[in-house]
Amino acid sequence: MALCPEKLLGYANQNPAALIRAGLTNPIFDKPKLGRLSGKNTLLSLESLLQLQPDLIVDCGNVSNTHLSLAHRLQQLTGINTLLIDGNLQDSAAQLQQLGQVLGLETRANILAEKANNILNNANHYAATHSSKSFYFARSPNGQQTGLSGSIHTQAIEVLGLKNVAQSQHFYGLAQVSMEQIIQWDPDVIITQEPLFAQHIQHHPVWRSLRAIKTNQLLVFSNQPFGWLDTPPGINRLLGLQYLQNRLLNISPQQVELDVQQFFEHFYQSQLSLPQVRQLLAI
Amino acid sequence: MTLTHIKYPLLICVCLGSLLLAFSSGQYPLSLQQQGMLLLHFFSQHSNDINDSAANVFWHLRLPRILAAIMIGAGLAAAGAAYQGMFRNPLVSPDILGVSAGAGLGAVLGIYLDQSMLMIQLLAFGSGMLMVLLVCAIARLSQQRDPMLSLVLVGIALAALCGAGISLIKLLADPYSQLPxxxxxxxxxxxxxxxxxxxxxxxxxxxxxxxxFLLRWRMNLLSLPDDEAKTLGINVRQTRLIFIASATLLTAAAVSLAGIVGWLGLVVPHIARLMAGADFRQLLPTSMLTGAALLLFTDTLSRTLVDIELPLGILTACIGAPFFIFLLIRGQGRR
Structure with a gap:
C-alpha cells in the first residue's frame, strides 16, 4: 500500500470508506475489499483470486514453516508467484527495497526505505541515549489484554528502548493479565490505541489509582487509518513509533503535526489538512 | 461413619479452605492480617481511600473476584444439578438448552460491533435467555411425544446454529484486535x-x-415418569417451567459475567451425588457448596499458577474431565 497502491487490486481486511475517511485521501486508495487469504481461514476464494489475475501475491508478516508451506501451496494451486516477506519492524527499509526490486520500483522504494530508516535510526538513537521507562500496553476495552515483551504487538514501543512490564518466561504473543499484576508492575507509562479503554478507566478507581494515570502518563494513540502501534503489524507502526518518540521528548505540537503530515504524504501519498491531523491526534 | 454423614462439616471446611487460599494468594502481596485490618477498618469507620493500593486490591479486585467465583460456582452447579434432575440424565450440563451458545453469540457480536464491556455482558445475558425461550417455543411446536426429548433436540439444533454464527463472526472479525x-x-x-x-x-x-431451593423437594417427583408425578398431584409442566426458567437465569447470569466456563455444571452434581445421594433436597445445597469451592479454587489457580492469567475454561476442563472419567470408571467397577 505504501510502495505502489496503484498496483494493489484490493484490501484484505480494511474497509475502503473508513480508510478514506481516516486520511488516505488520495483517490488511488478507493478500491474494493476482497477479503483475506490465509490458509484455511480464507475469505477470498481461490477462483475469485484467479479471476482478478494478479501477477504477484505478497504476504508480509511472520515467516514460519506454516506460512512458508501455505505460500508454497498457494503458488502451486494458482500458478501465481507468491512472495513472503519477514515483517520485522527493524527491517522495514529492507522490506520496501526487496519489494521495490521485484516490482521494478527501485526509486520510490529507496526513497521510502530512507524515510523508514531515518525514523528507525532516530528511535535507536533515542533508545541508546535515554533512560528507559517501563510501559504497559493496554489492548481490549478493559485494558487487561496485552502484548508480552518481545511480541510483534509491542515491538514499535520497545524499539525506543522502553521496557515492557509484561514479561513472561513461558508465554509469547498476546495474553490476558490480572489487574493485581498490573498494580504490582506499576509501569511508568500506560500506552493504548483502544478508545474504549481510555473511556473505561475514567470511571475505574483501580486504574485511576495507578501511578502512571495519576501522573498523567496515559498515552492514547489513534487506530486510524491503521493502528499506530499495532494492528496490523506493518509500516503503519513507524508513524506511531515516531509520534511516541515526539511525545516522550516533549516536541512542540507544530512539529508533531508536521511529522504526521509528512508521514502521510510520503507513505500514503495523501495530503492531510491541519484539522485532519489534529483530529487524528486528539483521540 | 460414611461420607454422607459428615458431608456438610467437610464441605464447609473445604469451602473455608478455598476461601483462605483465595484471599491469601495473588500477584499483589497482601497478607491475611492486612485484609483483616481492612475489613475491621471498613466496619468501624467507612473511609474510601483511593490512594491506598492495598485497599484497592482488596476492595476492588480480590473481594469482587472471590465473591463472583463463589456465586458463579454455586449458580452453575445448582443449574447443572437441576437440569440433570429434570432430564433424568447424568450427561446433561447447564448449556443443554443453548444458554451458553446463545450467550456466546451475543458476546461475540458485542465484541465484533466494538461495544463496551457492559454492553457485551448485557448482550450475552439477553441472548442466552432469548435462546432458551426460542428453544422452549420451538419444542412446543414439535410433534415429539416426549416433551423433554424435543427440548434437548431443539436445544442441540439451535446451539449448533449459534456455533455457526460465532464462527461466521470470527471469520469477519478484525484478526488483529477483535479475534483475540x-x-x-x-x-x-x-x-x-x-x-x-x-x-x-x-x-x-x-x-x-x-x-x-424452595421447590427442591418437587425435583424428586419430577424425576419420576410424568404420569406418576401427575398422580402424586404436582403440575409437571408448570414445575418444569419454573425449574428451567431458574436454571437458565442462573446460567445466563453466570456466563454473561465469566464467559464460557465448561465442565463445572456437569461434573459438580456428580461429585455432590457421591456425597449426598440422589435426593435433590440434599443434592442441591451439596452441589452449590462444592461448585463454589471448586470454582474458587480453580480461579485461584488461574490467577496465580503462572505470571499471566490462564483462562478458566482451560483449567475447569483439565480438572473436570479427568475427574469425570475417574467417576465413570469407579461407577462401573461398583456395578
Missing part, C-alpha cells in the same frame, strides 16, 4: 470483574437460586 478478544471471552475468566458487575448479577443469581 473473542477467543479470550470464549475461554472464560473472572478477570476484571468489578463490584458494580456483582451488584447487577448477584440479584439475578439469587432470584434463580430461590425457586430451586
Amino acid at each position: 478478544s473473542i477467543t479470550f471471552w470464549l475461554m472464560g475468566g473472572l478477570s476484571g470483574i468489578s463490584l458494580s458487575d456483582l451488584q447487577a448479577t448477584m440479584p439475578l443469581i439469587l432470584i434463580g437460586l430461590l425457586p430451586l
Whole structure:
C-alpha cells in the first residue's frame, strides 16, 4: 500500500470508506475489499483470486514453516508467484527495497526505505541515549489484554528502548493479565490505541489509582487509518513509533503535526489538512 | 461413619479452605492480617481511600473476584444439578438448552460491533435467555411425544446454529484486535470483574437460586415418569417451567459475567451425588457448596499458577474431565 497502491487490486481486511475517511485521501486508495487469504481461514476464494489475475501475491508478516508451506501451496494451486516477506519492524527499509526490486520500483522504494530508516535510526538513537521507562500496553476495552515483551504487538514501543512490564518466561504473543499484576508492575507509562479503554478507566478507581494515570502518563494513540502501534503489524507502526518518540521528548505540537503530515504524504501519498491531523491526534 | 454423614462439616471446611487460599494468594502481596485490618477498618469507620493500593486490591479486585467465583460456582452447579434432575440424565450440563451458545453469540457480536464491556455482558445475558425461550417455543411446536426429548433436540439444533454464527463472526472479525478478544471471552475468566458487575448479577443469581431451593423437594417427583408425578398431584409442566426458567437465569447470569466456563455444571452434581445421594433436597445445597469451592479454587489457580492469567475454561476442563472419567470408571467397577 505504501510502495505502489496503484498496483494493489484490493484490501484484505480494511474497509475502503473508513480508510478514506481516516486520511488516505488520495483517490488511488478507493478500491474494493476482497477479503483475506490465509490458509484455511480464507475469505477470498481461490477462483475469485484467479479471476482478478494478479501477477504477484505478497504476504508480509511472520515467516514460519506454516506460512512458508501455505505460500508454497498457494503458488502451486494458482500458478501465481507468491512472495513472503519477514515483517520485522527493524527491517522495514529492507522490506520496501526487496519489494521495490521485484516490482521494478527501485526509486520510490529507496526513497521510502530512507524515510523508514531515518525514523528507525532516530528511535535507536533515542533508545541508546535515554533512560528507559517501563510501559504497559493496554489492548481490549478493559485494558487487561496485552502484548508480552518481545511480541510483534509491542515491538514499535520497545524499539525506543522502553521496557515492557509484561514479561513472561513461558508465554509469547498476546495474553490476558490480572489487574493485581498490573498494580504490582506499576509501569511508568500506560500506552493504548483502544478508545474504549481510555473511556473505561475514567470511571475505574483501580486504574485511576495507578501511578502512571495519576501522573498523567496515559498515552492514547489513534487506530486510524491503521493502528499506530499495532494492528496490523506493518509500516503503519513507524508513524506511531515516531509520534511516541515526539511525545516522550516533549516536541512542540507544530512539529508533531508536521511529522504526521509528512508521514502521510510520503507513505500514503495523501495530503492531510491541519484539522485532519489534529483530529487524528486528539483521540 | 460414611461420607454422607459428615458431608456438610467437610464441605464447609473445604469451602473455608478455598476461601483462605483465595484471599491469601495473588500477584499483589497482601497478607491475611492486612485484609483483616481492612475489613475491621471498613466496619468501624467507612473511609474510601483511593490512594491506598492495598485497599484497592482488596476492595476492588480480590473481594469482587472471590465473591463472583463463589456465586458463579454455586449458580452453575445448582443449574447443572437441576437440569440433570429434570432430564433424568447424568450427561446433561447447564448449556443443554443453548444458554451458553446463545450467550456466546451475543458476546461475540458485542465484541465484533466494538461495544463496551457492559454492553457485551448485557448482550450475552439477553441472548442466552432469548435462546432458551426460542428453544422452549420451538419444542412446543414439535410433534415429539416426549416433551423433554424435543427440548434437548431443539436445544442441540439451535446451539449448533449459534456455533455457526460465532464462527461466521470470527471469520469477519478484525484478526488483529477483535479475534483475540473473542477467543479470550470464549475461554472464560473472572478477570476484571468489578463490584458494580456483582451488584447487577448477584440479584439475578439469587432470584434463580430461590425457586430451586424452595421447590427442591418437587425435583424428586419430577424425576419420576410424568404420569406418576401427575398422580402424586404436582403440575409437571408448570414445575418444569419454573425449574428451567431458574436454571437458565442462573446460567445466563453466570456466563454473561465469566464467559464460557465448561465442565463445572456437569461434573459438580456428580461429585455432590457421591456425597449426598440422589435426593435433590440434599443434592442441591451439596452441589452449590462444592461448585463454589471448586470454582474458587480453580480461579485461584488461574490467577496465580503462572505470571499471566490462564483462562478458566482451560483449567475447569483439565480438572473436570479427568475427574469425570475417574467417576465413570469407579461407577462401573461398583456395578
